[in-house]
Amino acid sequence: xxxxxxxxLKNGVLxxxxxxxxxALGAMGFDQVEGVRQGKVIDLELADGATEADVTKMCExxxxxxxxxxxxxxxx
Amino acid sequence: xxxxxxxxxxxxxxxxxxxxxxxxxxxxxxxxxxxxALPEGVDIVGxxxxxxxxxxxxxxxxxxxxxxxxxxxxxxERGGYAVGICNGFQVLTETGIxxxxxxxxxxxxxxxxxxxxxxxxxxSVFTGGYNAGDVIGIPIAHHDGNYFADDETLSALKxxxxxxxxxxxxxxxxxxxxxxxxxxxxRVLGMMxxxxxxxxxxxxxxxxxxxxxxxxxxxxxA
Numbered sequence: 001x002x003x004x005x006x007x008x009l010k011n012g013v014l015x016x017x018x019x020x021x022x023x024a025l026g027a028m029g030f031d032q033v034e035g036v037r038q039g040k041v042i043d044l045e046l047a048d049g050a051t052e053a054d055v056t057k058m059c060e061x062x063x064x065x066x067x068x069x070x071x072x073x074x075x076x
Numbered sequence: 077x078x079x080x081x082x083x084x085x086x087x088x089x090x091x092x093x094x095x096x097x098x099x100x101x102x103x104x105x106x107x108x109x110x111x112x113a114l115p116e117g118v119d120i121v122g123x124x125x126x127x128x129x130x131x132x133x134x135x136x137x138x139x140x141x142x143x144x145x146x147x148x149x150x151x152x153e154r155g156g157y158a159v160g161i162c163n164g165f166q167v168l169t170e171t172g173i174x175x176x177x178x179x180x181x182x183x184x185x186x187x188x189x190x191x192x193x194x195x196x197x198x199x200s201v202f203t204g205g206y207n208a209g210d211v212i213g214i215p216i217a218h219h220d221g222n223y224f225a226d227d228e229t230l231s232a233l234k235x236x237x238x239x240x241x242x243x244x245x246x247x248x249x250x251x252x253x254x255x256x257x258x259x260x261x262x263r264v265l266g267m268m269x270x271x272x273x274x275x276x277x278x279x280x281x282x283x284x285x286x287x288x289x290x291x292x293x294x295x296x297x298a
Contacts, residue, residue, distance in 0.1 A: 009179075013179065013224060014179065014182065014222075014224075014249065016179075016180050016181070016182050016183070016184050016222075016249070017180060017184065020184055061141075062133070062137060062138075062141060063133070065134055065137065065170065065177055067169075067175075067176060067177040067224070067225070067226075068177045068179060068224055
């Protein structure tokens with residue numbers, strides 16, 4: 001089984017990297033871009049029997065810092 | 077009087093921190109991150125600056141899961157003293173010992189310079205050598221020093237007088253200009269600026285010495 005974890009800064013937490021990308025896109029002429037948020041994608045290769053609950057634990061304990069980040073788990 | 081300085085792969089202020097402790101009269105043990113226990117009789121743990129585990133995933137995230145960090149958490153839960161500087165502050169927030177998190181600097185740049193730091197409270201073993209309102213010159217050297225905490229946490233920090241230092245001029249976007257905070261029992265300090273880099277006249281300043289001296293005063297009596 002594979003799992004894909006998306007980690008994003010929570011809404012309301014300033015994302016200076018996303019802002020820098022937005023500025024760069026604007027400067028390149030892509031003036032249709034109104035906002036950019038940058039996050040991480042983490043792919044996990046899991047042994048048989050692993051569950052979504054296991055991945056949730058991994059997210060809570062290490063993969064995301066829930067003070068500033070939210071995460072979504074996608075089982076592939 | 078004994079201090080332990082934790083060494084992670086990628087720590088680079090561990091020796092500076094050890095020297096600052098030694099100058100204040102501490103016997104210092106360097107403790108490797110794979111050790112599962114602190115040396116017996118340690119009065120204070122120092123978590124140094126640097127780039128533990130290459131800052132992979134998030135600054136301090138992997139270090140916070142290392143064997144020695146379990147021992148540091150237990151030490152602080154027993155009421156033990158600890159100070160985390162720069163990456164050490166990031167590690168302490170990642171362990172949950174201190175609240176909040178450190179984000180990428182608002183200006184996206186790594187900043188390395190001496191900044192004015194306002195002492196917000198002298199009511200701690202770390203800041204007792206200063207007067208509240210003092211502005212001291214301490215170097216910062218970080219890319220991810222932008223302190224963030226939710227409103228509830230910020231009110232608690234303010235109400236409980238747990239903001240140790242603020243920036244005279246905010247260099248990194250930290251909420252409330254916060255540069256350093258105390259734990260609820262006031263025995264753990266986390267700060268982004270480097271007092272151990274302001275502890276020798278040959279290195280351009282000695283405003284950090286009072287922090288280590290104040291600590292030694294506490295443990296000499298104890």
